[in-house]
Amino acid sequence: MSLRPLPASCLLLLALSVACTSDTPAGPLTPGPAAESAAPSVAFGLWQPGPGECSAAIHDRYSTVGPDGKRYPTWHPPVDPLTGCSFGHEHGRDPRGSALYREVGDIPFGYANEQLDAANMGLRRHEDHVGHKIEWENDVRLGPKSGAGAVIDVRCDVLTKLHQGTHSRDAFTNNLHELAYHIRCSDRTMLHVTVLSAIGKPGEFERTCGGTVQVGPATPVNSPAGNGRRKIPTWSCLEPRVLVGAGAKSDFGALHESWETHTELRTAEGNRIIASFDPYFQVFRPSRYYDAQEPGGVARPASLCTAHAHGERRARGNECEAVQQAASVGGAGSAFALLPYDDPRSPFNGVRRQVDINNNRVKNANGPTVWYTDPFGRNGRTAPFPGSIRQVLAAVNNDYGVGVNGPTVGGNRNYGGLGVRAPN
Amino acid sequence: MPALLAAIALLLLLVSPVWAQSTAGDPPSPGLATPSAIKRDASTLARRIGLWASAGGGRGTAGLHCDACRSDAAPAFTMHAAIGGRPHPRFHVGVETWAWLDVIGNGVDRTARGTQLIARHYPSTRRSWFVTGGVGTSRFGVDDGDARFSASSPALSLGGGWDLPFRGVVLSPTLVMTSSTGGALRSDRTGNPVAEDARLGFWRGTVAVTWF
Structure with missing residues (x-):
């Protein structure tokens, strides 16, 4: 039996006929004018269509105006609903279903990168279009560790956008990736943050099976290091799990990237941390892995099903059957023919992802709810400055002395669609 | 302040019928108990004096x-004790802790406790049932031996029961609802509030031994 108590004020109502009360919602963060007349950002117009795909003009219709008044690309479906043409890539979950959309609005892709240009920090970092991936979930439950779960039940709406390109060599060396992170929880935790998140160290990445791979200089070469890490599979990680003997199935779960971010907002005065959060972004079956023997280190998983056969040991399983069937249908004539990595029939396209929501910490009790930071989340001030990004956070301290983590969102979704292919 | 106002209101509610009616030594007013009914319960009433x-x-x-808050309400054991006096034959006041x-x-306990000023009113001279109310403080906490969270706030209680004479004492089955006005649910480790308006809801069904 679940007995919800009458509020004390309602007890009083029994005696005094006094009414009970409730609370109020918040307004929009970024109301925007029409995008058509706005000056284009660097990110706007970057994408170019492949054969048979929607035109760039159709693609450009999906744009929004950033806080700087410039026009940015934003989320669109993989297939244009008006014309039926395919864009060949996807950006994840439609943000309009998020409970936070009313506050956040359309997310401008590349805004933090653009602000880095304006910040005059001697750094320039722009990312491709297809890597912008949105994920969100409403009313997710964050699980406190230990016995705190017997009394605390924190529920959150969360909306994330990370530029997570998993098709090129970019992330082998580059650790700066645009992250928009929005969360509002029942314990009054609230963050609306956009940064260039420094995920690990520049010039290197971590193997999914352990160890660091030094690759070369990053872009920009003076990229600051961060506390997270980019875990990317390498040939040495995949070989023992993918190449299997007859009768066995390859473990394509090893073909999995995990970008474990750690982002901090710090004040200019005292370099004090006012917020931090650690979402992990994972991509299953991306269209690349690292192999130092390949040009740029970029190897294609589809080739595992065709080119890499060590005697009886080779890649087997549903993924390879799909690749081999597609290659045969394509006229190559052999079950071991090569399927282009960017063929829409390849299962290695990075359309399955998930985000782990971890450690949303706000240390801003009685502080301002609006801060302006540089694109890396540092030098937080209460007034804007060149290249600054407006960050909104609750005026609370949500350190309870116990971890409040989880859950994983998006793991049960597949963002593939008509024509979606690598690079995605 | 709201708790204080509530307390005053509650006490006035409980007291007002008493002062509107006759005292033990007065002749009965129209509509009240007959002399025979009063005589029938006189022994019980007498024990309430003092x-x-x-x-x-x-x-x-x-x-x-x-x-x-995780609001799963779970049944568990509860205890209470009270002591007080009787300023009127049909009106008791006292202090109660529960x-x-x-x-x-897995080492996790949830506890609730409170202390309050209570008033008890016997509306009928022919029956031994009563209504009771109180105002005081309450505290709810969860403790796993490592971390502890608790919420304290003023609380109001309202309930009713019955006095049953039994071998020189009185057994009083009672049903009471307690609700707090709402306070901060804090981590005892950091002092930071998880919520500012955590309200306790507490129902208890008990049997008490009462000595008059």
Whole structure:
């Protein structure tokens, strides 16, 4: 039996006929004018269509105006609903279903990168279009560790956008990736943050099976290091799990990237941390892995099903059957023919992802709810400055002395669609 | 201040019918108990004169309610004790303390406790049933031996019961609802609030032994 108590004020109502009360919602963060007349950002117009795909003009219709008044690309479906043409890539979950959309609005892709240009920090970092991936979930439950779960039940709406390109060599060396992170929880935790998140160290990445791979200089070469890490599979990680003997199935779960971010907002005065959060972004079956023997280190998983056969040991399983069937249908004539990595029939396209929501910490009790930071989340001030990004956070301290983590969102979704292919 | 106002209101509610009616030595007013009915319950009423004390136990269901609270209400054992006096034959006042303990397992306990000023009113001279109310403080907490969270706030109680004479004492089955006005649910480790408006809801059904 679940007995919800009458509020004390309602007890009083029994005696005094006094009414009970409730609370109020918040307004929009970024109301925007029409995008058509706005000056284009660097990110706007970057994408170019492949054969048979929607035109760039159709693609450009999906744009929004950033806080700087410039026009940015934003989320669109993989297939244009008006014309039926395919864009060949996807950006994840439609943000309009998020409970936070009313506050956040359309997310401008590349805004933090653009602000880095304006910040005059001697750094320039722009990312491709297809890597912008949105994920969100409403009313997710964050699980406190230990016995705190017997009394605390924190529920959150969360909306994330990370530029997570998993098709090129970019992330082998580059650790700066645009992250928009929005969360509002029942314990009054609230963050609306956009940064260039420094995920690990520049010039290197971590193997999914352990160890660091030094690759070369990053872009920009003076990229600051961060506390997270980019875990990317390498040939040495995949070989023992993918190449299997007859009768066995390859473990394509090893073909999995995990970008474990750690982002901090710090004040200019005292370099004090006012917020931090650690979402992990994972991509299953991306269209690349690292192999130092390949040009740029970029190897294609589809080739595992065709080119890499060590005697009886080779890649087997549903993924390879799909690749081999597609290659045969394509006229190559052999079950071991090569399927282009960017063929829409390849299962290695990075359309399955998930985000782990971890450690949303706000240390801003009685502080301002609006801060302006540089694109890396540092030098937080209460007034804007060149290249600054407006960050909104609750005026609370949500350190309870116990971890409040989880859950994983998006793991049960597949963002593939008509024509979606690598690079995605 | 709201708790104080509530307390005053509650006490006035409980007291007002008493002062509107006759005292033990007055002739009965129209519509009140007949002399024979009063005589029938006289022995019980007589035992209510002077000081009184009460202690009991039973089952209670407590839960904490706020935007970030897990509000699963669970039945568990509860105890209470009270002591007081009687300024009027049909009106008792006193101080009560109560506690509730829910052993969840794995070293995790949930507790609720409170102390309050209470008033008890016997509306009928022919029956021994009563209504009771109180105002005081309450505290709800969860403790796993490592971390502890608790919420304290003013609380109001309202309930009713029955006096049953039994071998020189009085057994009083009672049902009471307690609700707090809402307070901060804090981590005892950091002092930071998870919620500012955590309200305790507590129902208890108990049997008390009362001495008059």
